[in-house]
Amino acid sequence: MTWQVATVVALRDETRTARTISLRVDAWLGHLAGQHVDVRLTADDGYSAVRSYSIASAAGGDEALELTVEELEDGEVSPFLAGELAVGDQLEVRGPIGGWFVWRPEQIEPVQLVAGGSGIVPVMSMLRTHRRRPNGTDMRLLYSTRTPETLIFRHELDGADLLYTRMAPPDTVRPAHRLDTADVLTYSLPAAESPTCYICGPTGFVEAAAELFLSAGHTARRIRTERFGGGGT
Amino acid sequence: MTAIGLDGNAAAGWLAEVFRPDATAAVGECAGCGRRAPLADVNVFGGDVGLVLRCVACESVLLRMVRSPGRAWLDLRGLTFLEFASME
Numbered sequence A: 001m002t003w004q005v006a007t008v009v010a011l012r013d014e015t016r017t018a019r020t021i022s023l024r025v026d027a028w029l030g031h032l033a034g035q036h037v038d039v040r041l042t043a044d045d046g047y048s049a050v051r052s053y054s055i056a057s058a059a060g061g062d063e064a065l066e067l068t069v070e071e072l073e074d075g076e077v078s079p080f081l082a083g084e085l086a087v088g089d090q091l092e093v094r095g096p097i098g099g100w101f102v103w104r105p106e107q108i109e110p111v112q113l114v115a116g117g118s119g120i121v122p123v124m125s126m127l128r129t130h131r132r133r134p135n136g137t138d139m140r141l142l143y144s145t146r147t148p149e150t151l152i153f154r155h156e157l158d159g160a161d162l163l164y165t166r167m168a169p170p171d172t173v174r175p176a177h178r179l180d181t182a183d184v185l186t187y188s189l190p191a192a193e194s195p196t197c198y199i200c201g202p203t204g205f206v207e208a209a210a211e212l213f214l215s216a217g218h219t220a221r222r223i224r225t226e227r228f229g230g231g232g233t
Numbered sequence B: 001m002t003a004i005g006l007d008g009n010a011a012a013g014w015l016a017e018v019f020r021p022d023a024t025a026a027v028g029e030c031a032g033c034g035r036r037a038p039l040a041d042v043n044v045f046g047g048d049v050g051l052v053l054r055c056v057a058c059e060s061v062l063l064r065m066v067r068s069p070g071r072a073w074l075d076l077r078g079l080t081f082l083e084f085a086s087m088e
Helices: A077-082 A117-132 A180-189 A204-215 B010-016
Strands: A004-015 A018-025 A036-042 A049-052 A064-069 A092-097 A111-116 A137-145 A161-164 A195-203 A223-228 B027-030 B036-038 B043-046 B050-054 B061-068 B071-075 B079-083
Touching: A018 A077, A018 A092, A036 A064, A036 B010, A049 A064, A049 A117, A049 B010, A064 A077, A064 A117, A092 B010, A111 A117, A111 A204, A117 A137, A117 A195, A117 A204, A117 A223, A161 A180, A180 A204, A195 A204, A204 A223, B010 B043, B010 B050, B010 B061, B027 B061
Parallel strands: A111 A137, A111 A195, A137 A161, A195 A223
Antiparallel strands: A004 A018, A004 A092, A018 A064, A036 A049, A036 A092, B027 B036, B027 B079, B043 B050, B050 B061, B061 B071
């Protein structure tokens, strides 16, 4: 798999700290929903850094490749991508990568998506892909985020179950708290429907959520996870 | 990819340099404790010149990969096997 040059064609702020980067990559062969790309930045002195970023755009389309990047305070790469990067700039990318945390339209079982924070990014690619080409199966999203201000893709969350951990909007029934057993039972597909569950987010969130889904009766082989550390710069 | 807490999904780009099918979807058995899981579901450390995958259950080293220009070196001692879905 070789490194390819990607040109930034558009930038869109999603929240105060998250930004979507639209890239044009010549001879891009498409991706599967949930896959990521490696991005390589090289400084003038030759120092280079590689990081993995999830693809946010739908699979199977011909629009630009979109990555949504959350800026991490101590990050080496993300502050540049989420801040200084400008339209017309060029990056090196390789991908698409990953065959585990992916959803294919041929899958006929129901799907429960579970996102914590910026873990929404690969999950949104799955949701967008499913919306573009509905395959008759149920796909639900449970999205846990700190406050209404930290919601990424806020205009595309109709029908999603939004759970807040720090501060909920005033009209919300559920008070702000971390995901718990009652949430899983109330806001996700029942285990009896045998959904495939895709859980993505920070390590602590993913480990806790996977445990909750197991204790709610879901089987381990139907749970797929992708986690990143708080320092996944 | 230098941070603790990333999982095997982040190693897919590295492994794509040496495996033709995606290796993160392959199930590996830990030689330390016998846990079987896709390589996507393990812990990943390193990421500049070297990569280390460790079992999430017993923390044994499963796989090490080191790269230098034009060369990649793979140590699979920590895995008793890797099971790939058959390729057409």
